[in-house]
Amino acid sequence: MPVFDSPYTIPDGVPRDVSIWHYLFDPTHPSYCHRPTHSTSTTSFIDGTTGESLTYDQVRSHCETVSTVLATDYGMGRGDVACLFGRNTLWYPIALWSTLRVGGVISGASPAYTVGEMTYALKTAGAKFIFTTPESLPVALEAASAAGVAKDHIFLLEGSGEGTSHLTVEGLIKKGEGRKIVGPWTIPKNSSNDKELGFLSFSSGTTGLPKGVMISHGNVIGQSRQMRFMNKTVEGESVVGCLPLFHITGLVQLLHVPVQDSFPVVMMPSFEMKSFLDIVTKYKVTNLMLVPPIMIRLARDPIVNRYDLSFVKRFQSGAAPLSEEIISIFRKRWPKAGLWQGYGMTETTSCVTSVPTWHQLPPTPADGSVGHLCPDTSIKIISEDGQELGHDQPGELWVRGPQVVMGYLNNEKANRETWVDGWMRTGDQAEISSQGGWVFIRDRIKDMIKVKGVAVAPAELEDLLLGHPLVEDCAVTGVPDDYAGELPRAFIRLTSSAASSSTPSDHERTLIKYVEEKKSRPKHLRGGVIFVDEIPKSASGKILKRVLRDKYADVPVKQRVEEGVAEKAKL
Structure with a gap:
């Protein structure tokens, strides 16, 4: 009955008596994160567009002030949900963290939401507060x-x-200037941080309405400590x-993780793309954490040739597998930079696997891998008939670890389907290599044709298609067929040069x-x-295949004579 355990453990484990606020911002707490530098004046966040910045001290001070105003003037307290609805800002x-400091819960929402989608998110989360941007x-x-x-x-x-x-937010800071700071919320003595809700994040919704994922304080602290072990960040990185x-x-x-x-x-x-490259080069950013659509652009967009990115130490990608062709381009263009893929999902508070940054991947057997299991993480590989599989055998990935979330909000059916005897079913097909314990993600089981x-x-x-010179981006789905059950159908975004040459039928035949x-x-x-x-994608870079299937459901499969059918007809 194979269970695959991570070869790594979190030093000192995951403390259960500490909230996120105390873990990150209270050096007097026994379970404080012990940041690598003793200086609290180091910069934590920089607005790449304006140059405005906040130090660690300023972040902590502003949060103390804002949380005081939210609690005393607006009644925010334990369990109250605040929805953050907007693009990235300083x-x-x-x-x-102001909301978390007084025991509130954060629910993030995409700035691309329509009124209907936003209303659904607010009602599902039971939100009482909203932070948004002018647009x-x-x-x-x-x-x-x-x-x-x-x-x-x-x-x-x-x-x-x-x-x-x-x-x-700046107005809230001014409103609270000079006030006595209210004390922070703490983990109750009869509880632990893995039982205390910190966040409600919504799953991608690639197969239906998004589900509210309940993420505890302990989940985020656990994942942050796992990343500290896997990343080994050194001074000067950004x-x-x-x-x-x-x-x-x-x-x-x-x-x-950066504040920790x-x-x-x-x-x-x-x-x-241009502003991204301008900002990365201006600030000499060493670590580029990206998703496949951006990685593909970096590999293929001619504008990249105008920039020197030799200072980049590592490219990190997740959300979907990178093609061998894109990996090859990165290795040739930036041979001194590491290229690592990771695997995770909202329900695992980000990463299940990651490549340790001290590990230099050989060409085989690890290329294309999403890395090793994060510390204190265990997995099973389960076959279609429910059998536990061994090394080098693809099956559904089941996960257990400190980063696995509390469950879905008010959705017992989904909870029963997803959690089985303490294991979380990911719905992804994976295998673990007998050579080095590298994990490979093959595909979404629901997307298998x-x-x-x-x-x-x-x-x-x-x-394969991404390796063809005609193809800029692509997605493959199944289309119903009376004879075969399903057939593969490709959705292709052509390169600009291909789009202006030949005809679609020529490109299709090619x-x-x-x-x-092949x-x-x-x-x-x-x-x-x-x-x-x-190619429609979620904010995390996952292909929204349901959107493609629904939009083109009425496009018929072209009539093709199956092998042997014509001969039988003659007889």
Whole structure:
């Protein structure tokens, strides 16, 4: 009955008596994180666009002031949910930790939400407060009205606040100047931090309505300590904050881990290639934590050739597997920089696996791997018939560890389906190598295409297609077929040069033939090729295949004569 345990353990384990606030900002607490530097004047966050910055001391002081105002003037307390609805700003972490300091709960929301989506998020979370940005304020106001959030409980993360009745975070700081600071909320004596809710994050919703994921104080502290072990950050390192802070990766890897380990985050409000490159080179950012769409752009966009990125120490990618072609380009272009992939999800507070930064990956057997199991993490690989599998055998990945969350909010059906005897079912197909314990993610089980009973992994075909010079980006899904059950269908975003040359039918024939020459028959694109302007993705970079399937559901499979059918017809 194989259970695979991480070869690593968290030094001193995960303390259970400490809240996130005390862990990060109270040096007198026995379970304080012990930041690597004794200086509290080091910069924690920099606005890459304006150059404005906040030191660790300023972050702590501002949070004490803002939390005091929120508690005394607006009644915020234990269990009250504040929704952070906006793009990355310097004041996002102030709103977040101010809420946690008085026992509140943070629920992040995408700034791309419509009024309907935002209303659903507010109602599901039971939010009482909203922090937003000026451009998102109209949506926030309409959704707040529908969800019953008081108008005076809506604050702005940035901006002047002129023309509105809504205080900004800086306005809350000014309002609280000179006041006696209220004491911080602490973990109750009859409880522990793995039982105390800190965050409500919404799953990607790639297969339906997003579910509210309950993340405890202990989950975030546990994952932060796991990352301290795996990353081994040294003085002088920094990270770019271009991934959204409402997403689990941004929440943990761009807010909590940098403060814990004392390295600055250079914030970006949104991603645009030129501004990204300008900011990275201006601040000589050493660690680029990205997602596959950005990695693909870095590998292929000609604008990158204008910039010297030789100072970058490591590229880190998650959310979806990188193709072998993209990995090869990075290794050739930046041979001195590390390239690591990790694997995780909202339900595991970010990472299940990561490549230790001190480990130099050999070409084999680890290339394409998402790394080793994080400290104190265990997994099982389960077959379709429920059997536990061994090394080098693909099956569903089940996980157990301090980073695995409390469950889904008010969704017992999903909880029963996802948690089995203390193990969390990820829904991802994976295998663990007998050579070094490297973990490989093959695909989402729900996305697997069954062609005459043969399982075809879309990621394998996507990897192949991304290596073709016609293809800028792609996605592969299954399309129903009366004869085969399902057939692979490719959605292709052409390169700019390919889009302006030849005809779509020529490109379709080229790509179909390309796959036929390199893959077995079940993997051939007999569901056809559809050319699109954009491959829809979530904020974390995951392909939204449900969107593609729904949009093009009525496009028929082209009629093709199956092998042997024509001969039988003649007889």
